[in-house]
Amino acid sequence: MDTVIVLLNRDLRVHDHPALTAACEGARAVIPLFVLDEAVPAGHRRGFLLECLADLRASFQARGGDLIVRHGDVVTETMKLVRGTGAEAVFASADVSLLARNRQDRLARERISYQLFPGVTVVPPGTLKPSGGGDHYRVFTPYWRSWSRHRHRPVLAAPHRVPTPQDLDAGRLPGPARQQPVPGGETAARDRARRWIRRDLPGYADGHDDLAGDRTSHLSPYLRFGCLSPLELAHLAAGGEAFLRQLCWRDFHHQVTYAFPRINREDYRPRGHRWRDDxxxxxxxxxxxxxxxxxxxxxxxxxxxxxxxxxxxxxxxxxxxxxxxxxxxxxxxxxxxxxxxxxxxxxxxxxxxxxxxxxxxxxxxxxxxxxxxxxxxxxxxxxxxxxxxxxxxxxxxxxxxxxxxxxxxxxxxxxx
CATH class of the missing domain: 1.10.579.10 (DNA Cyclobutane Dipyrimidine Photolyase, subunit A, domain 3)
Known part of the structure; x- marks a missing residue:
């Protein structure tokens, strides 16, 4: 292929990024794109997100490319860039929320080759199925047993070069309005992961519930924005079963949401609760x-x-x-x-x-x-x-x- 757009969302990294790797291996020009959609509330995550994007832009620039930033509706802005660059395909990491699924469905209906890749979870949400039937696991323990036995895909290295067209307007990236409680971005994420695994993983099973000791990893914000690959983190933490169970819980909820995308709106198992209005x-x-x-x-x-x-x-x-x-x-x-x-x-x-x-x-x-x-x-x-x-x-x-x-x-x- 000549030109591929890599549409970024919850995968703000260059290491172990299947969509980015496939684009860099198969296309002459690669356009990493992030669309800031003001219609989607980011809450207090906005400043952290902007730091993540600034770090990602620096990573692409170090590899001869750039992060292309646009503002507006994700599908509309993506298709504008497709038409403006003559891109032949859009690659993206598959996600599970109702918002993400609707966006994926809209892009799939456009006249462009649209391909989804793994990367948001350790095991892709629809991969593991109960032996007794059903489209997903409803109970964690059997899911954990199946998840633990699953053979993972290889962890991918970061591409040496990201060939983004030099004449393309990179777009404006706002700076955070205030200093963040923790630094955003893949660089900070990888540094914290290495230090925590070396220093604290051995005592995690005994200490992770200690409120004052605060021996948890604090890696969850980086996993939420994909600054860390959950698969690579699972490989780095091999042997730390208690911590791997937490990564498995994350995958478990993603496969439930994949099967029941209205999980943030409706009871998964309605039980006739009568809630108080206070x-x-x-x-x-x-x-x-x-x-x-x-x-x-x-x-x-x-x-x-x-x-x-x-x-x-x-x-x-x-x-x-x-x-x-x-x-x-x-x-x-x-x-x-x-x-x-x-x-x-x-x-x-x-x-x-x-x-x-x-x-x-x-x-x-x-x-x-x-x-x-x-x-x-x-x-x-x-x-x-x-x-x-x-x-x-x-x-x-x-x-x-x-x-x-x-x-x-x-x-x-x-x-x-």
Missing amino acids: EDALQAWREGMTGLPIVDAGMRQLLTEGWMHNRARLIVASYLVKVLGIDWRAGARHFFEHLLDGDVANNSGNWQWVAGTGNDTRPNRGFNPLRQAQRFDPAGEYVRRYVPELTDVPAAHMHQPWRLSTPPSGYPRPML
């Missing part, structure tokens, strides 16, 4: 002002860092849906707006799991937030880090907040 309680939860210290610490970490410890996510989500009785969709929307790693498959899949409408085999499971705090933040260090009003409060009182006869100034009494 805007005051919901707002207190959003702001980290419930009066329950462990819940408030998690919610404030989300607001300040755009991230939350995995154990805290379970605690605050269970409190919203199982204690306050508020619809999981309200919590999922708040998470999606603020999380750097917020994506449809994992965010909605995990919220539905907690709510009992998703893939949990024990739909009535709940997480007692006080017992969780006693177990995973026994000294109260995590709470003090994010709830400064409680700096001088003993941990025993944090874990039994009704013992605070007079709460510290500015901190509320427990809602319940």
Whole structure:
């Protein structure tokens, strides 16, 4: 082929990028394209995304190419570039959300060769099927067994050269409006992955639930934007079963979303829930002002860092849906707006799991937030880090907040 456009979305990297590799191997000219669509809300991820794109542009320029940036509707802008360059094909990484599927369907109807490649997950979503029938796995454990046995495709090296036409307008890339809590981009992602695997992977199984210790990888924002290949990360973490299970959970939710793309809107398994409409309680939860210290610490970490410890996510989500009785969709929307790693498959899949409408085999499971705090933040260090009003409060009182006869100034009494 003469010219191929590589349409980028959640694959902002040059290493182990099947669509990019195929284009560089099979075409005389390769046009890496990213379209900033203002109609798609990016929430607090926008600044992080812009840093990812700036880093990616530098990687392409180091290989003789460039990142072409356009603004507007993805399909419209892609087809404008097709017509303007005479491109013969559009290559892209396959995705699973309803928005992505609609975009893929629109491009497939255009008069252009449109090819989809793997790369967003370790194992492509439709690859593994239950032996007893069905189009996807509904329970994690049998999926994990099948996933663990699956033979992976090879990890691909970054192309040495990306031959982008020199006379093509690269387009404007805005700078982030403010400094990000974590640096975006493939360069930062690969550096963090190497350091974390060398230093912390051996202790991950024992320490990843320790709230104050914070020994999780913090790689999820980079996986969300494809700054890291999940397959390459799985290879690097070989032998670390507890961490590989987390990557498998990510794949699991993607294959569920592939089969049920309305996962962010509808109950995967409707159970007749009657949710409470309590805007005051919901707002207190959003702001980290419930009066329950462990819940408030998690919610404030989300607001300040755009991230939350995995154990805290379970605690605050269970409190919203199982204690306050508020619809999981309200919590999922708040998470999606603020999380750097917020994506449809994992965010909605995990919220539905907690709510009992998703893939949990024990739909009535709940997480007692006080017992969780006693177990995973026994000294109260995590709470003090994010709830400064409680700096001088003993941990025993944090874990039994009704013992605070007079709460510290500015901190509320427990809602319940």
